[in-house]
Amino acid sequence: MREESAETEPIMTKGVSANKKAEREAAQAAMRLHRKRQLEVSRSATSALEDARRIVQGLRRQRDALASHLSGFYEEIDKLTKGKTLIEVTPLMVEEANEIIKDAKTIITGDKHLDRIKEFVPAGNNPVYPDVLIVMRGVRDSLARGAEELKGRETHISGLIYEGRTVTAALEWYEDVAEEDAEAVPTLDDVEQQLGEKADGSWFFEDEDGEEYFDFEKLDERKLEKYLSTSLRDDTNSAAENDHSDPEGDADEIRTDADA
Amino acid sequence: MSDAEARAPLIADVSQYEVDFVIPRVGVDLPLGIDPFLLFKSRDSQYRALHGILIAAFNAGIRAVQSGDTEQAKRIFDFPEVSAIGLGYTKRGKRGSGLGTQLRTLILETVDASPNLQDRGVRHIEEMQLLSAGIGPDRVSDIAANLLKGFLVEYTQKQCAIWNLPVRSGVPVAHIYRPSDREWEDTYEDLPVSPLDGSAILLVPRRWVRVLPWINYDDFLRTEFSAYLAAQKATYSAWTRGGASTASEAKQRVVGVTRQDIRLVERYVKAREQQAADARPALAYIDDDACVEAESLKKKLREIPSGREAAAEYQRTILEILNFLFNPELINGEPEVRTIDGTERRDIIFTNDSDESFWEYIRTAHDGILVMFECKNTDDLTIEAINQTATYLGDRIGRLGIIVTRQNPSDTIVRKIFSVWNDSSANRKVILTLCDAQINDLLDLLCKGGSPTKWMQSHYRKFRTSVQ
Numbered sequence: 048m049r050e051e052s053a054e055t056e057p058i059m060t061k062g063v064s065a066n067k068k069a070e071r072e073a074a075q076a077a078m079r080l081h082r083k084r085q086l087e088v089s090r091s092a093t094s095a096l097e098d099a100r101r102i103v104q105g106l107r108r109q110r111d112a113l114a115s116h117l118s119g120f121y122e123e124i125d126k127l128t129k130g131k132t133l134i135e136v137t138p139l140m141v142e143e144a145n146e147i148i149k150d151a152k153t154i155i156t157g158d159k160h161l162d163r164i165k166e167f168v169p170a171g172n173n174p175v176y177p178d179v180l181i182v183m184r185g186v187r188d189s190l191a192r193g194a195e196e197l198k199g200r201e202t203h204i205s206g207l208i209y210e211g212r213t214v215t216a217a218l219e220w221y222e223d224v225a226e227e228d229a230e231a232v233p234t235l236d237d238v239e240q241q242l243g244e245k246a247d248g249s250w251f252f253e254d255e256d257g258e259e260y261f262d263f264e265k266l267d268e269r270k271l272e273k274y275l276s277t278s279l280r281d282d283t284n285s286a287a288e289n290d291h292s293d294p295e296g297d298a299d300e301i302r303t304d305a306d307a
Numbered sequence: 308m309s310d311a312e313a314r315a316p317l318i319a320d321v322s323q324y325e326v327d328f329v330i331p332r333v334g335v336d337l338p339l340g341i342d343p344f345l346l347f348k349s350r351d352s353q354y355r356a357l358h359g360i361l362i363a364a365f366n367a368g369i370r371a372v373q374s375g376d377t378e379q380a381k382r383i384f385d386f387p388e389v390s391a392i393g394l395g396y397t398k399r400g401k402r403g404s405g406l407g408t409q410l411r412t413l414i415l416e417t418v419d420a421s422p423n424l425q426d427r428g429v430r431h432i433e434e435m436q437l438l439s440a441g442i443g444p445d446r447v448s449d450i451a452a453n454l455l456k457g458f459l460v461e462y463t464q465k466q467c468a469i470w471n472l473p474v475r476s477g478v479p480v481a482h483i484y485r486p487s488d489r490e491w492e493d494t495y496e497d498l499p500v501s502p503l504d505g506s507a508i509l510l511v512p513r514r515w516v517r518v519l520p521w522i523n524y525d526d527f528l529r530t531e532f533s534a535y536l537a538a539q540k541a542t543y544s545a546w547t548r549g550g551a552s553t554a555s556e557a558k559q560r561v562v563g564v565t566r567q568d569i570r571l572v573e574r575y576v577k578a579r580e581q582q583a584a585d586a587r588p589a590l591a592y593i594d595d596d597a598c599v600e601a602e603s604l605k606k607k608l609r610e611i612p613s614g615r616e617a618a619a620e621y622q623r624t625i626l627e628i629l630n631f632l633f634n635p636e637l638i639n640g641e642p643e644v645r646t647i648d649g650t651e652r653r654d655i656i657f658t659n660d661s662d663e664s665f666w667e668y669i670r671t672a673h674d675g676i677l678v679m680f681e682c683k684n685t686d687d688l689t690i691e692a693i694n695q696t697a698t699y700l701g702d703r704i705g706r707l708g709i710i711v712t713r714q715n716p717s718d719t720i721v722r723k724i725f726s727v728w729n730d731s732s733a734n735r736k737v738i739l740t741l742c743d744a745q746i747n748d749l750l751d752l753l754c755k756g757g758s759p760t761k762w763m764q765s766h767y768r769k770f771r772t773s774v775q
Contacts, residue, residue, distance in 0.1 A: 165772035170672075170764050171664030 075229035082225065085271060086218035092275035093211030099277045100204045107197045110154045114190045117147055121183045128176040135173040144179050151186045155193035160185060204277055209247050211275045216242035217250070217261040235259040317393070317501060317508060321470055323593045324600050325627035327639055328466050328510035331393030334503060337592050339394045340448030341455070341511060343432055344521040348583040349514070350676050351639075351658050360486050361454050366428040367489055372418045373425040383489055384414045387482060389452035391509040392459065394516065395445055410449065413441040417562075423569035430576055433522035437572050440559045447520050456509065457483045460496050463510040467499055469626075469642060475500045478507045514588050514638045514660060521586040522579050524558065531575035532561060584662045588635045601750035604628050608743060613686050613713045621684035622653040625711050629655065629680060632749055632759040636661035637678060654681040656704060665764035673737060675705020680741075683712040690723050693738060697727045700736045709739045716740050728774045739770055 120143060124136075136144075145166040155161055164185050167174050220233040220241045238246045238261055250266075251259040316323070317331040329337060346358040368383035387407030388395070417439035418424055424438060432450050435442045452459070460480060467474050477495040485492055499508045519525070528543065536546055547557045565571050579586075607624050611617050626640050634640070637657035645654070657678045659666050670676060681696050688710065696708045716724070724738045741749075745766075749759050 165775050168768045168771040169668070170767050170771070171666070171668035172764065 078229050079225045082218055082221050085266065086215065086222060088271045089211055089215045089218055089275065092272055093208060093215055096204055096208045096211055096275060096277065100201060100208060103197060103201045103204060106154050107194075107201065109150070110190055110193055110197060113147065113150050113154060114187070114194070117151075117183065117187050117190065120144075120147065121180070121187055124176065124180050124183060128180045131176045133175050136176055136179050138169070138173060140179060141167050141169055141173050144183060147183065147186055151190060151193075155189055155196070158189045158192060158196075161189035161193075164189075200277075207275055207277075210250065212242060213238060213247040213250050214266060214271070214275075216246065217263075217266075232263060233261045235261075237261075318470075318472055318499065321472070322600055322603075322627075322631075323595055324597070324631040324634075325604075326466065326470060326630055327512055327514075327634060328462070329394070329513055329516055329592070331501075331508055331510075333501075336393055336395035339516040339518060339589055339592055340444050340520065341392070341394065341451040341515050342517040342520040342586075342588075343447065343451045344579070344583075344586055345515050345517065345588060347431065348580075348586060350660050350670065354514075354660075357455055357458055360484075361432055361451060362429060364454050364484065364486065364489060365432050365450070368414070369418050369425060369428050372415065377415070380415060380418075381411060382491070384411045385482070385491065386410050386414075386446075386450045386453045388449050389456060389509070391480075391507045392452050392511050393508070394448060394452075394511065407449075410442070410446050413439050413446075417442070417566075421566040421569070423566065427569060427573075431522055433520045434572050434576060436520070436522070436524045437527050437565050437575070438562055438569075440555060440562050444519050444523060452509075452511075453482060454484045456480070457485070459509040459511065460494075460498065462512065463498055463508070464496070465641075466510050472499055474498055475505075480507050512638065514635045516592075517586075517589045518591070521583075522576060524561075526579075527572075527575050528561065530578065531571055532564075535564070535571055587662060590635070598754040600631060601754040604631060605747050605750055608746065611684070613684050615684070618653055618682070618684045622655065622682040625680065625682050626655050628746060628750070629657070632753060633657070636663050636666050636760060654679055654699075656680075661760070663760045665760050665767070669705075669707055669767075673706040674702065674734065675707075677704040679704045679708045681708060681710045683710055685712060686714045688712050688714075688716045688720050688740070690720065693720060693723045693727060696738055697731075697736055700738070701734075706731075706734055706736045707739070708737070709741055711741045711746070713743050715742045715744070724770075725774050728770075737767070737770060739766060741766075 124140070127136075148164055148166050151161060164182055167179070167182075216238045217233050220237050221231060224231045233241070235246060235248070235251050235258075238251075248259075250262055252262045252265075253259050317333055321330065323330050329339065331337070343358055343361055346354045346361070349355055349358075364383060368380050371377070371380035371383060385407065414435065417435060421438055429435070433447050435450075436444065436447060460483070464474070466472070474497045476497050478498045478500055479493065480496050480498070481493045482491050483494060484490075496507070499510075500506060501508055533543060536543055547560065604624070604627060608628065611621050611624060613621075622642055626642055629637065630640055636659070638660050639658045641656050643654050643656060657680065659670050659676050659678050661667065661670075669678065679696075679699060681692075681699075683692055685692075692710065696710055700706045700708050720740075724740070727736050727738055749762055752762055753759055
């Protein structure tokens with residue numbers, strides 16, 4: 048019996064070691080798969096952000112053109128209003144005013160004051176000059192507010208695109224080396240080389256040796272699809288918030304994948 | 308007969324405000340006449356067709372004169388006074404001046420003396436006032452009443468049915484024009500009769516009457532003829548001093564000019580046609596107190612319980628109210644009853660013949676001359692009711708429907724009404740609602756001299772801006 052035991056013990060140790068190796072390889076495979084998915088999400092989200100920025104840039108151009116057009120229209124109406132308190136404007140002016148209101152509503156969204164402004168419904172009688180003037184003033188003010196809002200939106204999206212490109216570059220670098228070293232982490236230099244430009248420093252942490260490494264931990268804590276979206280609210284998503292608000296989210300999934 | 312008795316309405320229990328027709332008075336003519344121009348300018352194809360009949364008949368008479376067929380001309384130009392309509396300019400008595408034969412002679416003489424008129428014919432029978440010294444506004448109304456009598460008989464019968472007015476069977480009606488062969492015929496009809504002499508009463512739409520026809524001699528003198536004289540560096544007073552001592556003699560001189568130069572008449576008529584939007588039917592003859600009427604209608608409405616049992620009474624009261632508020636802009640209000648899925652639906656269809664900018668807009672923007680008011684005598688308007696109304700709106704009755712109901716609709720119903728608008732993007736359908744409270748506001752507004760049409764315009768605008 049004892050001999051039998053002496054013979055079987057090394058076999059068991061060997062078996063445990065093999066199991067551990069298999070587990071490690073499985074975990075590495077899961078990590079590679081997880082990063083691959085993150086790369087897909089990052090690429091797609093960055094591309095969507097670029098589309099969104101193009102739209103916002105288009106809106107800014109439209110806003111500028113409309114503001115310039117409205118400025119001229121407002122000036123003329125203002126001149127014509129003097130001494131014409133109760134005179135109806137011409138059908139052309141109503142049409143023009145309604146087009147301006149419609150265009151402004153397309154460009155500027157979420158402005159409650161503009162939302163309250165409605166197109167004129169002549170229904171047989173055109174509005175009088177002062178009414179058109181007041182409404183055009185309201186639209187003009189909303190366009191001015193909208194300029195700031197659109198600028199802020201573009202800046203915000205550009206920032207996200209910068210982050211998205213950095214994350215994508217880091218994941219692309221990882222994809223290149225992952226077969227050899229599933230636990231490899233790119234440095235800032237690696238990512239910038241991959242990116243071909245400066246990377247977003249907020250995605251790197253400094254190690255004890257003074258080298259800056261890409262922060263995969265931060266990446267795993269983020270719900271990337273939401274984080275790299277145009278919604279301003281998502282920008283304030285903290286890791287903690289993610290963890291508490293959605294325990295079934297991506298962060299948990301990462302662990303699940305790795306454990307598997 | 309006292310003066311008050313003489314002015315009493317011939318039809319009891321109906322207010323002049325509430326009906327589409329002019330209510331004749333006992334023993335006295337209302338100082339009004341049928342103005343054919345109001346038919347000419349009407350958007351109602353039936354009215355325009357009637358104007359066509361007038362002109363075709365008159366021009367047939369002119370052609371008969373031109374071709375020497377005096378007998379035929381005499382047959383056509385036979386326009387005895389139509390006392391049954393109770394309109395005219397005599398101070399007392401319902402018989403007018405009874406100058407039918409004299410009128411025929413005047414017309415024949417005028418046509419005979421005016422080769423230009425024979426060549427051109429007439430565009431409006433009112434032109435005869437400018438070509439004949441003896442033809443005035445009353446004769447224009449007589450000519451129209453004679454040639455339109457067939458329609459007036461049918462119209463009277465329809466109104467009697469709507470308002471449950473008593474009629475007598477087999478009342479003789481003489482001299483009805485038959486356009487097919489240009490002959491006159493006598494018939495017996497079921498019509499209301501005068502309590503004084505048992506003679507037939509013919510009702511005339513309020514939309515047709517004016518104190519003076521739109522095309523009239525006085526206006527012609529002030530405008531076209533003055534311009535003619537000015538071109539000759541003359542004034543009317545100086546010109547008439549050259550031989551006319553009375554107004555009649557002056558008119559004789561004027562028609563001498565117009566018969567020679569019919570272009571004066573043509574230019575004047577063209578100018579009046581261009582001003583057609585200002586040609587409105589008379590309202591001043593309605594001497595009932597609007598505030599008393601408004602209060603009476605409010606009380607009547609208040610006393611009607613909601614529910615299907617009182618639906619017919621509700622519909623009739625709403626018709627009275629709508630006539631009070633909108634006639635003569637919306638005319639010929641007709642109650643209809645439909646049965647859908649066992650549910651009785653009552654609506655009122657009006658013809659929108661208005662010159663008011665809002666109703667003109669509705670006519671153009673919502674594709675139709677008709678406006679439907681659907682009466683729902685309920686406190687709780689249902690989505691099915693909205694769907695039914697939406698189904699009815701379309702090419703036949705236009706795309707504006709107004710549901711008259713007892714209470715303000717719920718938010719769900721308002722959303723449903725919005726969705727009807729949104730779902731009909733190609734040809735937008737608008738459903739407005741009018742509840743008791745709003746009707747009371749409208750009645751008060753009219754009492755204070757306000758415009759119910761302006762109120763409706765604002766109501767419509769609110770809907771259109773809310774749905775944006």
